Amino acid sequence: MSINCRIIKDFVRPSVSLVEKFKDMPIANIDDNMGRIAATRSNIKRVNKGHLLGIAFTVKVPQGDNLMFHAAMDLAKPGDVIVIDAGGFTDRAIFGELMSTYCKSRGIKGLVCDGAIRDRDELAEMENFPIYAISATPNGPYKNGPGEINVPVVIGDKIVHPGDIVVGDGDGVLFIKPDIAEKLAMETESVERKEADIKKHILEDGTYIRPWVTDLLKKINCEII
Numbered sequence: 001m002s003i004n005c006r007i008i009k010d011f012v013r014p015s016v017s018l019v020e021k022f023k024d025m026p027i028a029n030i031d032d033n034m035g036r037i038a039a040t041r042s043n044i045k046r047v048n049k050g051h052l053l054g055i056a057f058t059v060k061v062p063q064g065d066n067l068m069f070h071a072a073m074d075l076a077k078p079g080d081v082i083v084i085d086a087g088g089f090t091d092r093a094i095f096g097e098l099m100s101t102y103c104k105s106r107g108i109k110g111l112v113c114d115g116a117i118r119d120r121d122e123l124a125e126m127e128n129f130p131i132y133a134i135s136a137t138p139n140g141p142y143k144n145g146p147g148e149i150n151v152p153v154v155i156g157d158k159i160v161h162p163g164d165i166v167v168g169d170g171d172g173v174l175f176i177k178p179d180i181a182e183k184l185a186m187e188t189e190s191v192e193r194k195e196a197d198i199k200k201h202i203l204e205d206g207t208y209i210r211p212w213v214t215d216l217l218k219k220i221n222c223e224i225i
Helices: 016-020 027-032 065-075 097-105 120-124 178-205 212-219
Strands: 005-007 052-060 080-085 093-095 108-115 130-133 145-149 154-155 158-160 165-169 172-176
Touching: 005 065, 016 052, 016 178, 027 165, 027 172, 052 065, 052 108, 052 154, 065 080, 065 097, 065 145, 080 154, 093 108, 097 120, 108 154, 108 165, 158 172, 165 212, 172 178
Parallel strands: 005 145, 052 080, 080 108, 108 130
Antiparallel strands: 052 145, 052 165, 154 158, 165 172
């Protein structure tokens, strides 16, 4: 067996109830509670609409080659998000409309590709199946391998392990280790309640109370004339 060509068919997945704690949660709020450094590079963008939520099923492919993604489509389970480390290569697409449609039909929740796609117009119209990628090109992929399935990968400069929780919206995408998910969800819900209260004051009486601004201006000895 080649260390650069291997398929790990299965892994331990977090419970559905744990994953669902992040349903419809803005990733900006989640990221704020992860040190504001958890999101992938900003060039990995959502192609269509929808909130992405699922479990990372990881794939590592050579630049411009999708053999291992073909294998992954038949192995991933409903609720998974196939996460493809294509090395940031954008001159050859890893997938398009047909493969995306097949994944959706199998109950896969979405796709994240650190690389390129094709059939952008058709994918932009796909509903209830969020797709993230760097760019689009009509150049199709090779199918030579090697590659790996369900090993740690790098997506937008972030390390992703099989079984990590994947969350994405219009701002981008991030990955959550299951062992911190419970606490992180509670902290993020607290932020959401706080922001809802702030928004209520803005809309009802036009106030945005944040005394820390004055405190910081004093701390840096800002001259106010």
